[in-house]
Amino acid sequence: MTRRSQKTLSDEDRILWNLVARSAVPLKGRAAPVVELVEPSSPPAPKISPSVQALPATQPQAKPLAAPRSLDRPTLNKLAKGRLAIEARVDLHGMTQAEAYSLLFSFISRAHASGVRYVLIITGKGSSSGGDGVLRRSVPGWLATPAFRMFVSSHEQAARHHGGSGALYVRLRKIR
Template sequence: MARSSKATPIASSRNATCGPLRGRWGPTIPIGGWSPPATDSGACAVPRRRLTDDERELWQRVARSARRLKPGTDPVLPDTRPGPVPDPQAPLPDIPAIPKAARVLPVAPVPRRVATAIRLDLAESVGERLAREPVRMDRNLHRTMSRGKLEPEARIDLHGMTVAEAHAALNGFMMSAHARGLRLVLVITGKGRKPSPDHLAPMPARAGILKHEVPHWLRLPPLNALVLELREAHRSHGGTGAYYVYLRKRR
């Protein structure tokens, strides 16, 4: 008997209907008229395994601990969906304008008189320096003189003179007053001109040259031997623009 040239394919794992290799080498030819049952989804039917006693007991324990929801209520799950992404090209929302009344700030009241003069001369004044010196004359007499109650016996006005003229005039006046036996004389120097526009310069010129030079001259010979006390005058006798000079007694 002659054998047929056509051999019947044998089903193997390579031609299995189920599994990840399904249909990789073409359709499977059934053997003996049997083929695997087909499912609606096209997947292979997997036989179900029966639960063991331990698994069944665990499932019953979980079922007993579960609580039934109220009728008509569904479980509310959190919304994990991402929110809308803002469009970077979208125009910005309009910002409401600030009312004009809210933009006006209260203005602090400005004083009528504003001090514009700035004192940059940090050195103490002549009057302050003289006030720190010890009193050499009688204290009661000094107190009376400081209050303007002691009238000067003579006076000289150096205001308007040059430095050289004032120095010579002061020397002659003091020598004459001491020779006459006078004790209290008044030397008027003036307060000096107001600071010039360059008073804010790094080295401003000192105002009132004679006011600062007279105390220095009175401490030089020959006048230093004649002067006992030097103080700034009371305002009734010129104030900061004049000096009280109390002379020593004539020997």
């Protein structure tokens, strides 16, 4: 396979590359590059192997991390009123669960590595057939899994003008 025939990375390669890129240190005298965290609207490839979904933590933790809790009321009010900046956002509209999980993990890990504190995850409200959306139900559960727990401190439903019940404010843990 030549370099020209390979246009995009597979999900496995992209996740692996993000893990390696986090450990890179800029050359002496050079500034670290600024990373744009807004994801493109085109969905990634849907197929992910189970071994990639359960990647181990890159740094051992001193104690087990608690499950993400709700944001405290003052922080939630500041985010809703725009006094506290949402530093990055990702839109999962129209994706399958596998696509959304892969994109969300990649997004959260890159945001955390960049030192971002507050992000907005837009899941959408679901189908108009009266039921909740699959991603709307699934994403809060994913944020409580061990794979995300090392990045996510807390999360809460967003204010109406940020997407309401179809979006989540997420506070990421500080880098140690």
